[in-house]
Amino acid sequence: MSVNTRIFVAGHRGLVGSAILRRLEDTDAQILTATREQLDLRDQAAVNYWFRANRPEYVYLVAGTVGGIMANSTRPAEFIYDNMLIHATVVHAAHLYRAKKLLYLGSSCIYPRDCAQPMTEEQLLTGALEPTNESYAIAKIAGIKLCEAYRRQYGADFISAMPTNLYGPNDNFNLTSSHVLPALIRKFHDAKTAGTREVVIWGTGSPRREFLHVDDLADASVFLMEHYDGMRHINIGTGEDLSIRELAEMVREVVYPEAVLLFDASKPDGMPRKLLDVSRLHALGWRHKIGLREGIASTYQWFLEHHDELRTSAAAASQA
Numbered sequence: 065m066s067v068n069t070r071i072f073v074a075g076h077r078g079l080v081g082s083a084i085l086r087r088l089e090d091t092d093a094q095i096l097t098a099t100r101e102q103l104d105l106r107d108q109a110a111v112n113y114w115f116r117a118n119r120p121e122y123v124y125l126v127a128g129t130v131g132g133i134m135a136n137s138t139r140p141a142e143f144i145y146d147n148m149l150i151h152a153t154v155v156h157a158a159h160l161y162r163a164k165k166l167l168y169l170g171s172s173c174i175y176p177r178d179c180a181q182p183m184t185e186e187q188l189l190t191g192a193l194e195p196t197n198e199s200y201a202i203a204k205i206a207g208i209k210l211c212e213a214y215r216r217q218y219g220a221d222f223i224s225a226m227p228t229n230l231y232g233p234n235d236n237f238n239l240t241s242s243h244v245l246p247a248l249i250r251k252f253h254d255a256k257t258a259g260t261r262e263v264v265i266w267g268t269g270s271p272r273r274e275f276l277h278v279d280d281l282a283d284a285s286v287f288l289m290e291h292y293d294g295m296r297h298i299n300i301g302t303g304e305d306l307s308i309r310e311l312a313e314m315v316r317e318v319v320y321p322e323a324v325l326l327f328d329a330s331k332p333d334g335m336p337r338k339l340l341d342v343s344r345l346h347a348l349g350w351r352h353k354i355g356l357r358e359g360i361a362s363t364y365q366w367f368l369e370h371h372d373e374l375r376t377s378a379a380a381a382s383q384a
């Protein structure tokens with residue numbers, strides 16, 4: 065990339081966007097960002113105006129309203145409305161103002177609830193979705209279809225990738241809206257600080273999930289931007305999963321080994337299993353580097369260093 069190349073990271077304050085900025089730190093290219101206050105990505109006229117003024121050539125579309133199982137179940141309207149609009153406005157403006165390439169990031173919840181495991185890209189739209197995140201999944205599927213449609217009709221080089229559950233620095237540690245991994249770090253940490261041994265884990269502990277460190281995701285995203293230009297979306301993950309109980313035991317070991325686990329089966333389990341088939345990504349030549357235990361330890365370290373700021377921020381739903 066030359067010094068004049070303009071790259072737009074849409075959603076640069078979130079978990080994924082901030083990791084992409086870190087990954088692009090050494091590039092000579094010009095990195096463009098816009099805060100939510102500067103640009104409402106749900107507003108097509110405002111997005112068009114911004115694209116016309118800034119003319120990005122490469123676009124990382126990683127903005128959206130995101131959250132864990134509880135936020136998804138209780139705020140379905142925000143999840144479908146915000147995400148459908150954000151995906152549509154940015155894809156359309158990238159087409160109108162002739163961006164050379166766009167990478168759109170979805171989520172592994174796009175696959176049917178009872179999908180055969182591991183989930184291949186071909187299983188999209190082969191069955192009913194998991195109800196706890198149906199709104200979000202529909203918006204994410206619409207994003208894939210937007211990229212495919214603009215490629216088919218206009219020849220736009222827009223690609224999509226579907227990451228598995230992510231975690232890392234700048235995650236949301238708010239217990240009502242976060243995903244499981246940051247929630248567990250916070251719960252064990254708070255119990256340790258308060259001197260209580262019992263930590264409550266939502267659900268039965270039996271669902272299985274796959275976790276990818278967001279720095280690996282950022283690396284995979286740059287890799288795909290540089291090396292992939294196909295129509296079909298690509299899964300991004302590690303190809304390994306574990307149960308929520310095993311994850312809780314791992315976080316306990318890092319944060320507070322004396323803690324005792326309690327399971328609250330009145331809370332939803334969500335999808336029974338969500339393991340991505342990553343053979344297409346491996347065949348292209350990319351593999352993750354950060355192991356889960358190591359990633360949990362470094363994320364806990366980050367949490368300790370930023371704990372005071374996090375306590376004061378009400379990051380319920382973020383333009384991630």
Ligand code: GFB
Nearest residue numbers: 132133136171173197242243244247265266267332333334
């Ligand atoms: O990460 P998570 O909220 O989302 O929950 P999903 C994963 C599993 O962890 C569920 C359990 O079985 C939860 O019940 N869990 C246990 C907890 N304790 C906790 C806790 O304290 N907090 C949370 N949040 N979970 C999301 C989707 O699904 O995954 C989104 O809702 C998106 O659409 C995202 O796709 C990646 O993995 O179930």
